[in-house]
Amino acid sequence: MENEAQPELKGVYISTYGCQMNVNDTERMYSLLEMDNYTPVTSADQARTIIINSCSVREKPVHKVRSEVGRYRKLKDQYPDLKIGVAGCVAQQEKAKLLKDIPMLDFVIGTDNIDELPKVLNEVKSENEKKVQAKFDHQSAYSVETLIRNPGIASFVNIAKGCDNFCTFCVVPFTRGRERSRTLQEVVADVQKLTERGVKEVTLLGQNVNSYLSSCEGNFAHLLKAVSEQTDIERIRYTTSHPKDFNEELVDVMNSHNAKVCEYIHLPVQSGNTEILARMNRGYSREDYLKKVDMIFKGLPNAVLSTDIIVGFPGETEAAFEDTLSLLDEVRYETIYAFKYSPRPFTKAARFTDQVPEQVKKDRLQRLFDKHNALAFDYAKDYENKVLEILVEEFNDGVCRGRSTQNKVVHFKSDLPHIGEKVMVKINTAFPQTLRGEKV
């Protein structure tokens, strides 16, 4: 009857929005607070500290924070010592303004200030004063040890933070600051430590992993090679790749280390029209992108690609949108993540005068998904009767769940849990998002 008990005095609950960076940051916050004698709890009503780890990449982020805070009104009335804070990209973007706009909030903690969270929270509690800590650290090198309380089979490891690309639609360079990389040896040591705690698969994380650069120690291809050769990790993935920085050296390393490096590549294109790509400041044309895709499939014939697409970017005509549609015929994307363009504060594109009407964006998004859905069903059928190596991550009610090297989610029945093991599975039925099969 945990829920009926009084919330623990040091219970802390964090709700998480946005990308994997935020998921990792949430885990870091829980770990740091646990070291400071807080107790992570699984629902807000068990907590005396609630943190909203926010995302501002698309529509109405401040509104989402405000409405979540509103849901805690009753709790705050019941427990006046309950402290509510905002972390993540909305916190970094709005800073002290959030405290004014949402009076129920007690603190704001920026994306570069997570390690100061225990101190800030203790001050908020002991001084009973509101606090804002949201300054970028422009001085120190980026050095962190991954903090995960209970690493499972698959784990994420930050290799770089921030972004210097300033795509004209994107708020991330403003919410995550300038790009900085961890040293190669630090990442290698971190991954090895995780393997010693049972982790079998790591995903190396950065806003643009291909521009990873460790002073004196090399680029992303060197890092991938080092993690593969110098650790006991069994599988390596990475995300996100920027097409402009994707090069042959990386394809070669993926190829020569394919026993560990998975052949799944998320390669966000954003648009299939060269003019729109230029206005987005992406640094490549449609043709450049298609050349990179060719290079990938030449070096890695079994590669699986996914992408991100924005529809209705300012100035996107019907013809320009059709260039994005036709790209789907030219590039085999097994998964697409598509979004309506949403103007973001500080960004250049928000000031472009040729914004596309909401209804047009909506229609284009639907047409894009309709087209991709039809293709994805056909792509999925190609998996039927194939045998794939599945790294099992979960076991429930006699069913194992895991992923193939190509990042396909696979379910199969089993008497044994097989968690953390690689099992060969023959696929019987295949849908775009999941495959079902049996052990061979």
Ligand code: SAH
């Ligand atoms: N660093 C990654 C992207 C991070 S944001 C990269 O460069 O690919 C994740 C995705 O959100 C982007 O790829 C883009 O498709 C989408 N996105 C970002 N800003 C957006 C905006 N203002 N409106 C709509 N979608 C956006």
Ligand code: SF4
């Ligand atoms: Fe945003 Fe572009 Fe940086 Fe990706 S590369 S985070 S889309 S600015």
Ligand code: F3S
């Ligand atoms: Fe969102 Fe920030 Fe990630 S804006 S997508 S949480 S980097």
